[in-house]
Amino acid sequence: MMSDLNKLTIAEARDALRKGDVTSVELTEACLSAIDAADALGAFVHKTPEIAMDRAKAADARIKAGDAPDMCGIPVGIKDLFCTEGVPSQAASKILEGFKPEYESTVSGQLRDAGAVMLGKLNMDEFAMGSSNETSTYGNAVNPWRAGNSDAALTPGGSSGGSAAAVSADLCLAATGTDTGGSIRQPAAFTGTVGLKPTYGRCSRWGIVAFASSLDQAGPMTKTVRDAAIMGAAMMGHDPKDSTSADLPVPDFEALLTGDIKGKVIGIPAEYRMDGMPEEIEKLWSEGTAMLKDAGAEIRDISLPHTKYALPAYYVIAPAEASSNLARYDGVRFGYRAKLAQGDGITEMYEKTRAEGFGDEVKRRVMVGTYVLSAGFYDAYYNRARKVRALIKRDFDEVFHEGVDAILTPATPSAAFELGQDVSDPVQMYLNDVFTVTVNLAGLPGVAVPTGIDRNGLPLGLQLIGRPWEEAELLNTAYALESAAGFVEKPARWW
Amino acid sequence: MSIDSATAAKVAKLARIKVEEEDLPALAQEFNAILGFIEQLEEVDVDGVEPMVSVTPMRLKRREDVVTDGNQAAKVLSNAPDAREGFFSVPKVVE
Numbered sequence: 001m002m003s004d005l006n007k008l009t010i011a012e013a014r015d016a017l018r019k020g021d022v023t024s025v026e027l028t029e030a031c032l033s034a035i036d037a038a039d040a041l042g043a044f045v046h047k048t049p050e051i052a053m054d055r056a057k058a059a060d061a062r063i064k065a066g067d068a069p070d071m072c073g074i075p076v077g078i079k080d081l082f083c084t085e086g087v088p089s090q091a092a093s094k095i096l097e098g099f100k101p102e103y104e105s106t107v108s109g110q111l112r113d114a115g116a117v118m119l120g121k122l123n124m125d126e127f128a129m130g131s132s133n134e135t136s137t138y139g140n141a142v143n144p145w146r147a148g149n150s151d152a153a154l155t156p157g158g159s160s161g162g163s164a165a166a167v168s169a170d171l172c173l174a175a176t177g178t179d180t181g182g183s184i185r186q187p188a189a190f191t192g193t194v195g196l197k198p199t200y201g202r203c204s205r206w207g208i209v210a211f212a213s214s215l216d217q218a219g220p221m222t223k224t225v226r227d228a229a230i231m232g233a234a235m236m237g238h239d240p241k242d243s244t245s246a247d248l249p250v251p252d253f254e255a256l257l258t259g260d261i262k263g264k265v266i267g268i269p270a271e272y273r274m275d276g277m278p279e280e281i282e283k284l285w286s287e288g289t290a291m292l293k294d295a296g297a298e299i300r301d302i303s304l305p306h307t308k309y310a311l312p313a314y315y316v317i318a319p320a321e322a323s324s325n326l327a328r329y330d331g332v333r334f335g336y337r338a339k340l341a342q343g344d345g346i347t348e349m350y351e352k353t354r355a356e357g358f359g360d361e362v363k364r365r366v367m368v369g370t371y372v373l374s375a376g377f378y379d380a381y382y383n384r385a386r387k388v389r390a391l392i393k394r395d396f397d398e399v400f401h402e403g404v405d406a407i408l409t410p411a412t413p414s415a416a417f418e419l420g421q422d423v424s425d426p427v428q429m430y431l432n433d434v435f436t437v438t439v440n441l442a443g444l445p446g447v448a449v450p451t452g453i454d455r456n457g458l459p460l461g462l463q464l465i466g467r468p469w470e471e472a473e474l475l476n477t478a479y480a481l482e483s484a485a486g487f488v489e490k491p492a493r494w495w
Numbered sequence: 496m497s498i499d500s501a502t503a504a505k506v507a508k509l510a511r512i513k514v515e516e517e518d519l520p521a522l523a524q525e526f527n528a529i530l531g532f533i534e535q536l537e538e539v540d541v542d543g544v545e546p547m548v549s550v551t552p553m554r555l556k557r558r559e560d561v562v563t564d565g566n567q568a569a570k571v572l573s574n575a576p577d578a579r580e581g582f583f584s585v586p587k588v589v590e
Contacts, residue, residue: 102570200550214550243555312535323510330511332583337576346588351513363512367522368529370510371498381533386546388539393547426525427532443550468551 005030007170010074010227011254017063017073024063024073027173028056028117031075034171035119040495043156043166045080045138046088046121055117062115070254071234072115077166077175080121081128082108082218083207087118091209092136093126095357096335105207106239107176107218114234119172123162126359127326128183128211131432133161134419135361143191143416144169144491147456151494154416154458157187157432163221164191168491174222174231178208180215181314182436185448188221189411189461192450192489194482195221196228196475199468200443201246204239212321213244215314215440225449225479229253232471248469256472261480262296264473267404271307272435274413280460281410284452288408288462291451291484292477302404304395309388310438311430316372316385317441322362323369329357364426393442400467406477407465409435411448415458435463445471447478451485459489498526 005027016022032052035044052075059073083089083101090096104112112118123141125133132155133141141161143154156165160177164187167175177184179197188195196219203218210216220231233253239245268289293299331337331353338352358366372381413434439446448461464481466474500519503526507514514522572578
């Protein structure tokens with residue numbers, strides 16, 4: 001039997017499974033032990049070992065019978081935002097305490113049907129609102145990486161912090177994430193893992209707890225670009241149950257990973273060179289640019305003039321949609337209901353349930369959303385933000401029209417920061433998404449690739465942004481970048 | 496545009512979130528910080544720009560107007576905090 005099975009990539013495990021060198025039961029047992037030894041990371045918040053072992057046995061039978069899709073027998077973690085049948089799905093919120101869906105989300109269902117093994121549910125920011133995994137009702141997820149000799153606990157990023165921590169610490173081979181403003185790519189960059197946010201519409205949103213419906217998109221969080229190609233393909237595809245799901249064929253991304261990017265045009269946007277950007281991020285970015293140039297790509301300076309307005313537009317549009325989506329949490333049909341006092345009517349029930357069930361950041365965003373949609377402010381805030389969003393998308397359309405194939409930017413403005421930092425100014429936390437949020441507003445595919453280490457030994461990532469529906473080409477460019485960067489560092493185990 | 500405690504209370508009411516009287520000034524201050532950030536949008540020239548409706552130009556699909564699901568009352572009610580005799584149960588709505 002091979003050792004350290006939980007450390008395998010999806011591609012390695014798949015090949016070993018098919019050769020009969022390993023069984024899914026062995027892979028799954030290795031991951032379950034790793035999970036049990038890693039409670040300090042706060043990554044898995046609902047463990048499902050019985051489901052995992054059942055699915056592993058079924059996968060082994062399927063592989064033996066010669067009917068094995070790529071994901072068959074691969075142990076994965078599922079973000080708590082995905083509804084999973086009979087298994088708690090809380091979006092890391094108290095208001096969904098005790099909620100066990102009677103149905104399975106399309107994306108987790110596709111993975112299940114492909115034979116993937118669910119190990120459990122992963123921590124996240126409450127309703128995916130946050131960039132540090134500190135708004136979770138379960139408590140913080142913790143980054144497996146530490147800075148130098150410090151034992152200070154760092155954030156794995158957010159909102160898919162549990163997914164990133166679990167993949168980085170080898171608790172699973174890969175995990176699902178969701179990305180509304182950077183929630184896959186920022187945690188991936190903070191943990192030295194790969195995170196792909198597909199084009200809006202690639203993955204069905206059905207059964208994923210909604211945050212901002214025009215921005216939300218699921219994607220894979222993996223150890224390598226190849227794995228993102230494999231798992232991404234298994235998650236995508238048309239779903240009649242999501243009216244915005246794209247009725248387009250999903251290519252075999254893995255087969256298209258050649259690493260050949262000769263003649264491809266890579267855009268470097270001037271507006272992403274922020275004032276006060278740490279020198280290390282600047283250096284990482286120029287090194288990444290040089291790697292793509294050495295691989296034969298043409299580097300072109302480009303301008304995306306409305307970049308500066310992406311975050312403010314996002315903080316109108318996302319809360320507005322959230323205030324509407326989260327109206328369903330009323331204490332009537334599912335989840336938490338507050339204890340009522342004598343004489344309380346239905347309005348008191350709504351108000352107390354929502355006050356007790358939602359955390360501070362969620363309440364803040366729901367109320368900001370309510371405000372920007374209220375009579376008298378709808379035009380000034382919401383409609384203006386939607387117009388600015390159209391301009392942000394137009395910026396991208398224009399550079400793609402001029403022949404740019406992909407855009408290279410930093411993934412985050414810093415390496416992972418310490419948990420428990422002062423969060424009295426919510427806007428400071430919002431700045432984490434400065435490089436990623438434009439991609440959601442324009443509905444584009446984006447991928448974070450680990451390419452370097454900072455002076456404290458923490459991973460840093462770059463982001464590649466692609467043309468809509470061209471994940472295959474985007475992943476191939478990411479593959480070239482990954483191969484050139486040769487990032488192999490892993491966090492030293494302390495947990 | 497500055498938000499005071501009275502406006503904060505009104506927004507909380509619209510959002511059906513109970514906020515204690517003494518927490519209103521701090522909430523108003525947070526709103527002001529966020530709205531101050533958002534107000535940068537006023538710098539952008541949006542004349543003649545249509546507000547975005549859909550990020551990818553696609554025709555919204557239509558389906559046959561037929562029943563595709565149903566008869567799952569027990570499942571629908573299974574997560575309710577209070578369900579009785581096949582219904583969701585709530586406190587008194589009208590006096």
